[in-house]
Amino acid sequence: MRIRIFVNSHYICNWHHIMSQEIIEKLKQQIEGYKEKPEWEEIGKIIEVGDGIVKISGLSNCQSQEVLVIESEKGEVRAVALNLEEDSVGALVLGRDARSAREAGDPVLESSLIKSGQTVKRTLRHSSGQANILSIPVGGQLLGRVVDPLGNALDGKGPIFSERDKPAIQFLESTAPNVLARESVNQPIHTGIKAIDSMIPIGRGQRELVIGDRQTGKTAIALDMIINQGKERQSSSAKPPSHKATEGQRASEGRGNPVVCIYVAIGQKESKIAKIVETLKNNNALDYTIVVSASASSPAAFWYLAPFAGCAIGEYFRDKGKDALIIYDDLSKHAWAYRQISLLLRRPPGREAYPGDIFYLHSRLLERAAKLNKENGGGSLTAIPIIETQLGDVTAYIPTNVISITDGQIYLESDLFYQGTRPAVNVGLSVSRVGGAAQTKAMKKVAGKLRLQLAQFRELQTFVQFASDVDQETREKIHKGRIVSEVLKQTDLAPMPFEEQVLVLYAALNGYFDKFQPEEIQKVEAKFLEYVKDLHEDILDLLKEKRDITEEVESKIKSVIYKFIENM
Amino acid sequence: MRYKSKIYAKLLVSLLIDKKSKEVFDNFIKLLERNGDLKKAKEIIQLAEKLYLKKVGSKKVTLESARKINSKDILKKILKEGDFWEEKINTDLIAGIKVIVDGEKQLNYSLKSKLDKIFSHRYE
Numbered sequence: 001m002r003i004r005i006f007v008n009s010h011y012i013c014n015w016h017h018i019m020s021q022e023i024i025e026k027l028k029q030q031i032e033g034y035k036e037k038p039e040w041e042e043i044g045k046i047i048e049v050g051d052g053i054v055k056i057s058g059l060s061n062c063q064s065q066e067v068l069v070i071e072s073e074k075g076e077v078r079a080v081a082l083n084l085e086e087d088s089v090g091a092l093v094l095g096r097d098a099r100s101a102r103e104a105g106d107p108v109l110e111s112s113l114i115k116s117g118q119t120v121k122r123t124l125r126h127s128s129g130q131a132n133i134l135s136i137p138v139g140g141q142l143l144g145r146v147v148d149p150l151g152n153a154l155d156g157k158g159p160i161f162s163e164r165d166k167p168a169i170q171f172l173e174s175t176a177p178n179v180l181a182r183e184s185v186n187q188p189i190h191t192g193i194k195a196i197d198s199m200i201p202i203g204r205g206q207r208e209l210v211i212g213d214r215q216t217g218k219t220a221i222a223l224d225m226i227i228n229q230g231k232e233r234q235s236s237s238a239k240p241p242s243h244k245a246t247e248g249q250r251a252s253e254g255r256g257n258p259v260v261c262i263y264v265a266i267g268q269k270e271s272k273i274a275k276i277v278e279t280l281k282n283n284n285a286l287d288y289t290i291v292v293s294a295s296a297s298s299p300a301a302f303w304y305l306a307p308f309a310g311c312a313i314g315e316y317f318r319d320k321g322k323d324a325l326i327i328y329d330d331l332s333k334h335a336w337a338y339r340q341i342s343l344l345l346r347r348p349p350g351r352e353a354y355p356g357d358i359f360y361l362h363s364r365l366l367e368r369a370a371k372l373n374k375e376n377g378g379g380s381l382t383a384i385p386i387i388e389t390q391l392g393d394v395t396a397y398i399p400t401n402v403i404s405i406t407d408g409q410i411y412l413e414s415d416l417f418y419q420g421t422r423p424a425v426n427v428g429l430s431v432s433r434v435g436g437a438a439q440t441k442a443m444k445k446v447a448g449k450l451r452l453q454l455a456q457f458r459e460l461q462t463f464v465q466f467a468s469d470v471d472q473e474t475r476e477k478i479h480k481g482r483i484v485s486e487v488l489k490q491t492d493l494a495p496m497p498f499e500e501q502v503l504v505l506y507a508a509l510n511g512y513f514d515k516f517q518p519e520e521i522q523k524v525e526a527k528f529l530e531y532v533k534d535l536h537e538d539i540l541d542l543l544k545e546k547r548d549i550t551e552e553v554e555s556k557i558k559s560v561i562y563k564f565i566e567n568m
Numbered sequence: 569m570r571y572k573s574k575i576y577a578k579l580l581v582s583l584l585i586d587k588k589s590k591e592v593f594d595n596f597i598k599l600l601e602r603n604g605d606l607k608k609a610k611e612i613i614q615l616a617e618k619l620y621l622k623k624v625g626s627k628k629v630t631l632e633s634a635r636k637i638n639s640k641d642i643l644k645k646i647l648k649e650g651d652f653w654e655e656k657i658n659t660d661l662i663a664g665i666k667v668i669v670d671g672e673k674q675l676n677y678s679l680k681s682k683l684d685k686i687f688s689h690r691y692e
Contacts, residue, residue: 031686043674057614058672076684087574087615119674 042122044089046070049114052299053344054079056089056120063131065173067094069121072113079120080134080301083345090345091120092301094150136309137167138316143260146277146291149302149309154293155277170312172305176367183373185407188438189259189325189382192228192495193221195425195488198447198505199454200410203438204259204323205371205380209402211387211394212412216424218386220492221410222327223276225384226261227283228495229325233258235497235544259382260317261289262326264310267303267333270295283493303337311368314381318370321377326369330386331362335398352397362398363405408432422489427454440498441548446505450484453509457481476514483513486521499543500529503557506549512561528564536560573608576600577615581623584616621670626650632658632666634678642667 044058054070062068062081068091070077083090093114123132136151139161146155149172153160161167185203202208210218263280265273273293280286290313294306307328317324328334335358342355350356362385369383385406387399392414394403403409408431417424436444460478464470470478487508490496496504504525507513516524532539539556546553583592600606621628629646631639635657643653646667658666661678668674 027686038675038677040673040675043668043672045671060672121674 044068044120046114046116046118046120047088049116051340051344052093052301053341054091054093054114054120056091057087059089059120059122062089062122063133065134065171067123067132067134069123070114071119071121072115074113077113082341083347092304092341093299094301095299134172134305135169136172136312137161138170138313139165139167141165141167142290142313143288144286144290146273146293147309148298149292149294149305151309168316170316172308172312173364174312174315174368176364177370177372177376181372181376182370185371185434185438187323187371187380188435188440188498189225189323190228190232190498191221191225192231192497193224193423194490194496194501194505195423195427196221196410197498197501198443198488199427199451200408200425200430200432201435201439201443202382202384202408202432203371203435204382205369206408206432206434206438207366207369207383207385207406208432208435209385209387209406209409210412211389211399211403211409212424213389213392213414216412216414216417217422217492218388218412219276219329221412221423222263222329222384222386223279224492224495225325225327226263226280226289227285227493229259229261230283230285230288231495231497233288258288258323260314260322260324261285262292262310262314262324263289264292264294264306264326264328266294266306266328266330267296267337268293268329270297279493300337300340303333304341307331307334307365311365311381311383315368318372318379318381319377321372321379323380323382325382325384328365328383328385330388331402332388332398335362354397358398359401359405362402366402366405407434420489421485422491425488427451428458442502442543442546442553443498443505445549446502446509450505450509453484454481457484479518480511480514482518483516483521484508486518487513487525489522497540497544499540500532502543502549503532503539503560504528506557507561512565515565524568527568528561531564531567532560571603571605573611573615576605576608576612577619580612580616581619584620585623618670621652624650626652627670628652628654630654630656630668630671632656632661632668632678634659634661634663637665 042059042061044056044062046054047057048055056068059068059081062084064081064084066081068079068081068089070079070093078094079091080094081089081091124130125132136149137160138151141160145153145157145160147160148154151160182205185205187204188197189202189204189206190197191202196202200208210221212218263276265276273291273295277286277291280289280291290310292306292310292313294302310326310328314324314326335354338358338361339349339354343349343353347355350358366383366385369381371380372378383406385402387402389399390396394400394411409429411426411429412424413426414424416426457478457480460474461481464474464478487504507528508521513521513524539553539560542553542556543549549557580593580596583596597606597609600609600612605612617628626648629643629651631642631653633639633655639655642665647653660680662680662683664678664680664682666674666676666678666681
């Protein structure tokens, strides 16, 4: 026993000795290789500190969005210049970089390290000698990771980029692609949600707002969208489209690239973010998703920067010719953070105390979502901003702003949600201004009349509430409306492939489900899909391949539905 | 009417360029007192200092060192006629010197900065 202890301790001592020798050698190399290059640095002095904002005198050549370094007692703290005034610079404190904070090993808030009179330096890029404008390292290695708005890993899986990697550097603020680089939205991005894909179709490169009160299923829609991209990817890789379909046809029908998803969480609880990451992981969606997290406990600077960081990541994939989907959850909190920062920077407040450039803040962010033309790689960035309304008030400042910026909105209503209509999409108030051009032909043919039918049904329903006696025709219309409403109901985390949606909607809208009671519809739908998958999978493959309802396909669909109804 | 610090600073500079006397400065302080702007005095003097140096084409050099050093040789190399200079002891530097010009530019020859550069990665 004693011998073993002796051997162990001897081994540990040896190991320590080797380790310390290694460290000493490394330091020696660094010191020997250190070449002194003293350079004139441009500096300023802090004259005011408070609430994550510093006012600096000097730095007369400083640029907007430039990264500055504050020399605090416990190391360097980074800040970004926002306000360039005649004699001073207003900067937003970003904090120590994750590595130095970890090495320092103390949880002290950065804001308490900064004091008036401390020196602030400009940071120039060593390679170009130009100003170090706020940027984020991006690359394929980010997939499956959770990062903060400065690109530091938050998931405990170690550094994102190895020393050998050469990540691209993407500016957080960059200009949107110009008119010549774009083309109109022409490929669909399927959400897997029947109510959306049929009536409010979204195209790649579109900006579609999801708006609603708290607890109406906004995030659930976003998660379904992300999960559905994985399902589409699987189905397209498992059964590639026939060789007859040309590359152009495939691309125009939305079967080009798999979609990279970016989820930007702004001001959300850490527990909610953890739950979202877990949900994505459980649904095999994390592999193609990047989560940019600025949680409720992070400073307002991070809330403000998170969407821009997410967008910069999305742009990397867009410019590489890939399709990316970015979800900003949510821009109301982003606007709050920007209001806080602007008021602290003493910018004049406007309506609801938001600064004058709040519209430009969101418009320049969302304008970066685009569908590029073939000369520019043909990539796309689809933006799904989320806005949380207060008591259904869509006429507030931020909701109206974002409604006017985006290419349509999905309006979720709490009344519908509590009635059991989930997703609680208000079809009357929801619209997609450009998605129609991207909708698959099959869905367009099936769901063309759906919106009108539902509107008529809602009108009749309100009328019938007051009338006691109703004629047969009206009763039939109401029954059909109820059946269609039931068909559009869907649980969360269960996105439905496009071809299944087409089949179900075809059956419902052409009256094949009319003989059932509305309460039975969910079960009938499940049985119908099970029946089709088990016995007539060819029809699904045909729909997937042709993406259109030709006479041949329609006759097949009809015969399948007849057989199913007969068996029921 | 309230005046901005910059206007006061410009006024002080123009007065001092015309006539450098204690009387001018005393009267300026009295003016600040009368206008209730005495609390701005520090800011005004800082601004005036900058404006004055700009106007006369001189610079203010601050030499920081960890301990008292013989700075004559160094200052001779940096200073021109009409320049102002001051020496400061800053023990945080550990060793070496730091030269600051007009509070806007610095040349850091301190041991602390060298150690910082060795032990931390550079921001790029």
